[in-house]
Amino acid sequence: MKLAQEQAEAFRKIAPEIVCRVYRGMNQEDPDARGTDPETGKPWGMCRNPGAVKMARELDLSAAEAVCDAKTTDSEGNKVFVCPFxxxxxxxxxxxxxxxxxxFLGQVR
Incomplete structure (x- = not known):
């Protein structure tokens, strides 16, 4: 992520009129979040529900589809799951x- 951030900063210097950003994975630190996670004392991650993401990945599911954009509905078609974060x-x-x-994308492991 450090290299991606450095490249974005260099790009902004040579082309300030073009909007660029660093794309961060779910497990990366959220640079726009304020405060820290009260459970870990660490800065907030891009995803605030890492346990659900980990579980989805262990089941070979898309974390974005299974957690973020879940379409679980009840018998009347009402959405019953929405990520609380x-x-x-x-x-x-x-x-x-x-x-x-x-x-700019960094390598995500």
Missing amino acids: RDQCGYRKQKAAQGVRVW
Whole structure:
């Protein structure tokens, strides 16, 4: 991630009129989040529900589909699962970012 951040900063210097950002994976630190996770004392991650993401991945499911965009419904067709951190999710916010023309990606493990 450090290299991606450095490249984005260098790009902004040579092309300030073009909006660029660093694309972060779910397990990366959220640079826009304030405070820390009260359970771990560490800075917030891009995803605030890492346990559910880990479980989805262990089941070979897409974390984004199984956790973030779950479509679980009851018998009347009402959505019954919504990630409780959906509104604070840095991962979802970056995907919805407007005007970004260049993304820099770091290696995610």
